[in-house]
Amino acid sequence: MDFLPFWLTLKLAFWTTLILLIIGIPIGYYLAYTKYKINLLFEAIINLPLVIPPTVLGFYLLLILNPKGIIGSFWHKLFGKSLVFHFEGIVVASVIYCFPVMINPLVSGFRSVPKNLIEVSLTLGKSKLETLIRVILPNMKFSVLTGIVLTFAHTLGEFGIVLMIGGSIEGETKVVSIAIYDAVEKLDYSTAHIYSAILLIFSLLTILSVYILNRRLSSDQA
Amino acid sequence: MERTIFRALAETKKQKLKRPMAMFKVTTLIMIIFFSAFIKISKAELIRVYAAADLQYALPEITSLYEKKYPQDKVETIFGSSGKGFSQIQAGAPFHLFLSADMSYVEKLYQMGLIVTKPKPYAKGILVIWVRADSGLNPSNFPNILLDPRVKKIAIANWEHAPYGRAAKEVLENYGIFEKVKNKLVLGENVSQTASFVYSKSAEVGFIPLSLALSENMKKVGLYYIVSEDKYKPIIQGYGITKYGENSPGAKRLYEFLSSPEATQIFKKYGFERP
Incomplete structure (x- = not known):
């Protein structure tokens, strides 16, 4: 049994989640606490990956990430390898794909923190950054956790974009979902069964943990 | 409300004292685990081959x-339709060798300079x-078997990018039944997927x-019938070393090995004829 695809998938999920968490907090903060009309457009763009077919996204990414594309050529000059067909490329793809999955819980988390709590912290002389780290984030930790868990789980199931820009390369872009697809094509049903069962159980546990989180969240507020 | 504020501030104090060390340890551990994945352990030369799915x-x-x-x-082998390999190599895929199911894709890449061997x-x-075998159908009853009412779906590889799909379409046209069976056709991305249907x-x-x-896998459960070869253009399969694999001695070695008698013996075992 080859567990390399699982390892690769976990690595992909880890980096996707980490990157999204880092860029998601400032974006979520901005969206939750400002009221410009343009924000509507931003939120719409962020949520686009929820409805757009992965093939459309994959197609555009193939165009801009390939060694002659806008971002791809820049990357090629910097690191000497292309983004398509490489791990870094599928990280970029899954960050874009999972954007709404991370941002949405964060935005609602930011909005759920009582305004006066923030104001108290600010009037007591804490800076905005300190308020964010010491007051806001600890008070929305369940939202942050939900975002992390969902992003992680969402990445595990990613298929369409990786299929289009990954190229099923072992240890590089052959994640579990692709490995299952390949195994079915090869008529290797036993491998497909084992991989699928592991994914199924893992996904169920993830969703279960989100529900448990949410229950604790609501009982906390009560 | 006040209680919440107090709790929040109190928690902040508490965390300030004991969090950093623990956080640091956990983060470092996770980082080490994940960075270690980037270090290549084996020193063996890696040869990546994109091959037509019939291989x-x-x-x-x-x-x-x-x-x-x-x-x-x-x-390392990656299988798919020849057309997909063709477009992936154009997009800069890191394959050392390309084994297509027909000559035309290799020739086109050669002209573009993306395949470096003739x-x-x-x-x-x-x-x-x-x-x-358990379907009760008799494949030697070709092409009439395709018109049998028990045959609801006919699997064929996508002729846009799979040479065997192109050949199959040609066969149907030559027998003059393409239009008749058109609605029964289901398209696989490549021949492997077609077979799995x-x-x-x-x-x-x-x-x-x-x-x-x-x-x-397939011998055990199925029956086949060889379509008469004068009904389609011969599927001459071609290969070459890509620009990516140009300087790899391993790629060169494997390239030579593929036309050695040992390799030919295995090709023969799987029904491939000498070109």
Whole structure:
């Protein structure tokens, strides 16, 4: 049994989640606490990956990430390898794909923190950054956790974009979902069964943990 | 409300004292685990081969023989339609060798400078129709079997980018039944997927390469019939070293090995003829 695809998938999920968490907090903060009309457009763009077919996204990414594309050529000059067909490329793809999955819980988390709590912290002389780290984030930790868990789980199931820009390369872009697809094509049903069962159980546990989180969240507020 | 504020502020104090150390430890541990994944452990030379899906079973047998002979090399194979390989190589895919199911893709890449060796034929592919033995259908009753009312779906590889699909379409046109069976056709992305449609009973009949029909998995449960070869243009399969693999001695070695007598023997076992 080859567990390399699982390892690769976990690595992909880890980096996707980490990157999204880092860029998601400032974006979520901005969206939750400002009221410009343009924000509507931003939120719409962020949520686009929820409805757009992965093939459309994959197609555009193939165009801009390939060694002659806008971002791809820049990357090629910097690191000497292309983004398509490489791990870094599928990280970029899954960050874009999972954007709404991370941002949405964060935005609602930011909005759920009582305004006066923030104001108290600010009037007591804490800076905005300190308020964010010491007051806001600890008070929305369940939202942050939900975002992390969902992003992680969402990445595990990613298929369409990786299929289009990954190229099923072992240890590089052959994640579990692709490995299952390949195994079915090869008529290797036993491998497909084992991989699928592991994914199924893992996904169920993830969703279960989100529900448990949410229950604790609501009982906390009560 | 006040209680919440107090709790929040109190928690902040508490965390300030004990969090950093623990956080630091956990983060470092996670980082080490994940960074270690980037370090390449094996020093063996890696040769990546993109191969037409009809080589799904023959090629792994050849490469494992190769790896036994040249233990310093490790071969990785990726299977798909030849057309997909063609476009992936154009998009800069890191494949050292390209084994297409027809010459034209290799020749086009050669003209673009993306294949650096002169396109070389390695095998001639044979088209068969395949049914499951438990379907009760008789494949030698071709092409009438396709019009049998029990045949609801006919699997065929997508002729836009799969040479065997192109050949199968040509056969149907030559028999003058393409229009009649058009609504029964289901398209696989490549011949492997096409075969798996019939294997899994999703379709009753499939146009597949002989090499797949002769594989362990399919031989056990199916019957095949060789489509008469004068009904389609010969499927001459070609290969070459890509620009990416130009400077790899391993790629060169494997390239040579693929036309060695040992490799030819295995190709023959899977029904490939000499080009």
